Amino acid sequence: MKLRMLGLASTFSLALFVGAAASTPTNAQTSAPAARGLPFEVKAVGTFESPWAMAFLPDGNMLVTQKQGAMILFDPRTGAKRTLSGTPAVSSRGQGALMDIVPAPDFAASKRVYFSYSEAGSGAGSRVALATATVDQAGGALKETKVIFRAQDASTGGHYSGRIAFSPDGKYLFFTSGDRQLLDPAQDPKSTLGKVLRLNLDGTPAAGNPLAAKGFHAAVWSYGHRNLLGVTFDKEGRLWEMEMGPRHGDEINLIKPSLNYGWPRASNGDHYDGRDIPDHVPGDGFEAPKVFWNPAISPAGLAYYDADLFPQWRNSLFITGLSGRSLDRIALDGENATQADHWDMGERIRAVRTGPDGALWLLEDGTSGRMLRLTPKG
DSSP states (O other), rough: OOOOOOOOOOOOEEEOOSSSSSTTOOEEEEEOOOOOOOOOOEEEEEEESSEEEEEEEOOOEEEEETTSSSSSOOOTTTTOOOBBBBOOOOSSTTTTTTEEEEEEETTTHOEEEEEEEEOOOOOOOOOEEEEEEETTTTTTTTEEEEEEEEEBSSSSOOHHHEEEETTTSSSSSEEEEETTSSSSGGOOOOOOEEEEEEETSSSBBBTTTTGGGOOOOOOOOOOOSEEEEEEEEETSSSSEEEOOOOSSSSSEEOOOOOOOOOTTOOSSBBTTTSOOOOOOOOSSSOOOSSSEEESSSOEEEEEOOSSSSGGGSEEEEEEEEETTTEEEEEEEETEEEEEEEEOOOOOOOEEEEEEEESOEEEEEOOOTEEEEEEOOOE
């Protein structure tokens, strides 16, 4: 049985440390914010139908994906919207969606974006696909759309994951592939499910992935993951990943090549039917999370912040919560991570991005989800 810890009165957040060993994670508690309110101004700049992810373009426009398959070209300065033609067919039942969207490292020249979505597979199955396309803003279209990677089919289940991050040198693409609620594939070396994948920009497995020599699928970088809903690099090139746990046990992980992160053999949560899962403990052979939430916040979005608008929050991760209706800040110090702030946003928050203006940008979940811009008070 997992220990359910009680929230305590505090200012904006409370972080409890469990021991001092580097392998022991921190349980982040979701105590209510202080009565003095949020430490930032919140301005709504647009409303979307079940928005999922957003990306900034060099000219100040944005791309916003919506669950049912629409990709919106949006000008946050004027509120103007245009639905792009040329998007692929999306299997949006259940947790399916048009998911992540990230401009290519050479977008200024190529106008190319990478995006993920759930597509119909064989029979009643579905799978997560990674695609590229060029953006024709003047024509309002995606062009030259091409699927460059597909994970295995699953006949049922969600947990597509499908999050994208480019390596700091722009040479590789890291892609998250969830376990599709099948559990065992996360530990299967031949499966791409429940994994962080390292790919070339054309979607082929990158050379030098260390697990390939041990019989793993050539694209696998790390394994033992559940539903990986965020991946980002910090300023020193470390790869951080966030995933939704089972019944509690949401995680922030520092991703290193070839490591096993435990799912479904270790977790700080339990199965939804009440069956226990062994906790992460030192010496169990699994890489423990740096931070976990118990009770859960159902994290859905992850962004790294190192901008000037909020100088006190440089070198932090920001995580959005669905069931938590929250925005959390995780302070980074080398390979260590500590829960620093938890704010009740009053709505389910789907996504977060650091804008080119240094503001934090959020997307609310739901059929009338707002885009929010967070700036310092005063």
